[in-house]
Amino acid sequence: MTPSAAEPQREMLTLVTARIRDAYLRKPYYVDGATDLVSVCRELSAHGLTHALVRDGSRLGIFTTTDLRDALLREQPPQQLAVREVARFDLVAVQADADLFEALWLMVSHRVHRLVVRDGEAMDAPVIGVLGQLDLVSFVANHSHIVALQIDDAASVDDLGDAARRVDEMVKLLHGSGIRIERITRLVSELNTRLFARLWTLLAPSELRANSCLLVMGSEGRGEQILKTDQDNALLLRDGFEWPGLQELCARFSAALQALGYPPCPGDIMITNPLWCQPLARFQETQRSWIYGGGAGGGGSADGPMHLAIFFDAACVAGDPDLLLEARAHLDRILAGNDLFFARFARAADQFQEPGNWFTRLTRSRDEQPLDLKKLGTFPIVHGVRALALQYGVREQGTAARLARLQEAQHIDAPLAGDLLQALRLLMGIRLTHQLAQREQGLAPGNEVRASDLSTLEREPLHDALAIVKRFRQFLRQHFRFDAL
Structure with missing residues (x-):
């Protein structure tokens, strides 16, 4: 039909x-x-x-x-x-x-x-x-219209909880109906943005909202998160502005998100962490420390590139977006010509290696050894494209938009860009299918799948997608000269 x-x-x-x-x-x-x-x-x-x-x-x-x-x-x-x-x-x-x-x-x-x-x-x-x-x-x-109205009209966290549950139900309905994964992510991203903004409006006084910028980061910032996995957020404050009780308010915001189904970030990338709740000037110094070392934020260690990667995907959901633009402009200035950092930054895309017998395992439907779709699939694509975007000054948020701009500027050839986009969407779709199944069983959604859990129509495309990822990692090794690090 x-x-x-x-x-x-x-x-x-x-x-x-x-x-x-x-x-x-x-x-x-x-x-x-x-x-x-x-x-x-x-x-x-x-x-x-x-x-x-x-x-x-x-x-x-x-x-x-x-x-x-x-x-x-x-x-x-x-x-x-x-x-x-x-x-x-x-x-x-x-x-x-x-x-x-x-x-x-x-x-x-x-x-x-x-x-x-x-x-x-x-x-x-x-x-x-x-x-x-x-x-x-x-x-x-259009179920999404109802959810949007419910979010906009919400007068309490409980009201937003009803809307958040409807988003989960909508994802299951749309995915089960065969709606393309990119359409689901775009819709969910829009609804989540409205939900975060409404929650912040309910909790934060108008003066604080006018003098700050609430950010979502990671997959949420890129518009690629579908199911609620964890919180990745930050708050930039206008220089010279102070608000008594800010720490308590941030704790209430994080607790409210948890009540809405967003678990706390295992890496503590949340506004309750002082590293992610700073005045603009101090945050700009933190950015410098990520790149050149010294000061807060883990510069000179593996944490610097990781934190920068998280921030690079940031999107403003409430408050003054100019604060984010200023932080981005500062990042451009301090990164100019730093090829060594770009290579260090990109190398994370090559940190997870496929098992030696990964193709054989995919063809054995009874194999119970799990494959991590994030480590072996989506992360190398997302982070590799992010590294190229950082190097060439591409400021689009989503991986698809970044690929399009990189291809347009001839920094990546069209066949590879097209293959990467198709592979990413396939991997996201397979992961969503199995995460929804895990939820039905009362389990926390994860990234690992077993060959025995894959249908015949999933195994071969997954093999092709992982082969594309492998080819992209080889491209990154040559482009950034990982061997010289």
């Missing part, structure tokens, strides 16, 4: 199987029936709403911007009209556990655009939300 033919069936399946409480429900906002229209509209504007539920004694009604249009045609000024006089009290209600098809049927049959959702069968069961026609259609056609 073609994707275009399968899509309507998937949407209909969603209508039949999903419950109304699974869709995006807008929290009920109430006004008193005696409130004048101008005051009601002022409240709606302040909360970014287009409707409100109207309490008028024992009656419950709804007032929308459509009702406002009709009210303005009356002779009586709106400031003298009570909202009860223009609200509609013939509400159509639906149970939260009813399926979405029933909601759609009710909207069509009653010719309404909104349903009041009650948590139970009784007429006086509590109202838990309002389901809009646009939200219903969006849920069926």
Whole structure:
């Protein structure tokens, strides 16, 4: 069945199987029936709403911007009209556990655009939300739209937790439906960025947000993280700006991310670590120490290149992006002409060697010796391309965009660039398939797979992908002259 033919069936399946409480429900906002229209509209504007539920004694009604249009045609000024006089009290209600098809049927049959959702069968069961026609259609056609709305409307960490869980469910649905891995990563990256930004807005005061730059780094910064693996974040502060209680706030932010499903970084690459929470000028000195040694940050050791690699993938998710631009510009200045460091930096892509019998093991479906898809596959590609991007001043974030720019500038030939991109996407897809399976078994998602876990259609492409990685590592050895280090 073609994707275009399968899509309507998937949407209909969603209508039949999903419950109304699974869709995006807008929290009920109430006004008193005696409130004048101008005051009601002022409240709606302040909360970014287009409707409100109207309490008028024992009656419950709804007032929308459509009702406002009709009210303005009356002779009586709106400031003298009570909202009860223009609200509609013939509400159509639906149970939260009813399926979405029933909601759609009710909207069509009653010719309404909104349903009041009650948590139970009784007429006086509590109202838990309002389901809009646009939200219903969006849920069926595009689950990501609902998650984005939920993130933007979140008023607490718990609200964001619901959205974070929906992202995981969406990944499973999209991957199982055959959606290409690059589309999944792009979508998940956008939703995660919005989630981090919303969490920071909920926790950090406006003055701190205006004088800092919250960064995500590593695979999250490159837009290549799909499942929640760990936290990689940092905070740059404007020089001269201080905020009392910053350490406590950073701890709350990290704990909130953990509650949302992002485990702490084993390497402590988080804003709770003073190394990753600094004023700009001090951070620029830390950058210098990564390259030339001395001071904080592990310069002159293996930690310097590693920390630089993590920062090189940084992306601003909240605050002043100019702080990140200044840190990048400083990095360009201190790296200019430092070929020895570029070679040291790139050498990490060649640190993991394939087992001598790796091809044979892939062809033996009963082999239980694990292969690490990250160490042997994705990391050499990602880091090798990152090293070339660092050397040639390419500032795109994602590996695909970096490859395109390097190819355009003729720093890497088109066949190799194309092979690397295909290999990376294949490896990411296989890894995601097996990580989702591990989660289904209650295990933490990892990077290792066994030949016995691979399907016949996975083994041969994986062999080809790892052969491309091997060829790329040989290219890096020659380009950076690892033998001279």
